[in-house]
Amino acid sequence: MLEINGIKIHWLGHASFYLENDLKIYIDPYQISPKEKADLIFITHEHYDHLSPEDLEKIVKKETTIVAAKECESKLASFNCEKIFVEPFEEIEVKGVKVKAVPAYNTNKPFHKKEDGKVGYVITVKDVSIYHAGDTDFIEEMNDLKPKVALLPVSGTYVMTAEEAAEAVKAIKPGIAVPMHYGTIVGSLEDAKRFEELASKYCKVVILDKE
16 A cells, blocks of 8 residues: 555556545456445446446445546446546546546557547546556657656556556656556566566656555
């Protein structure tokens, strides 16, 4: 767990995170051991390991708000709660949380196409800005995001390799970088350690234990 200014950031495995404050916020819940029911849920795109109805059932309540990429709309139709669908570059505020949708796409592989409208998010909770990159390669839209925390995929195959993610850190300029998207479907702790080795010259790197 990483705590910054009272915001606790828990890694739940793969690309899943739980942000704990006055609000209970989940990002891309997949194969999770649920904690509290969710006030807010962010979904980056419609792939099964990011939009998991089975996992959403564990944490959605009537008062939950789900923020998701527009391509997720049909897969979320059955959930009886507020849903907000966003496009890249869109900025909203929900439950006092400022949200910016950032494009997320592959540049040298076919799995996440730019035209699909998949996203990452810069989520600002009580002045703590957290960038969850989603499934992406190193793209120009990352330049100068300058979040306090960047959650970055490092496993290769479908997303950035550890080496590419370290290069992305130079462009993003976060205060702290946290590797993710390893240990479940592709990638291993070795990818996270390689990322730490390369990226720690640009910012602090924290490898979180899965909870």
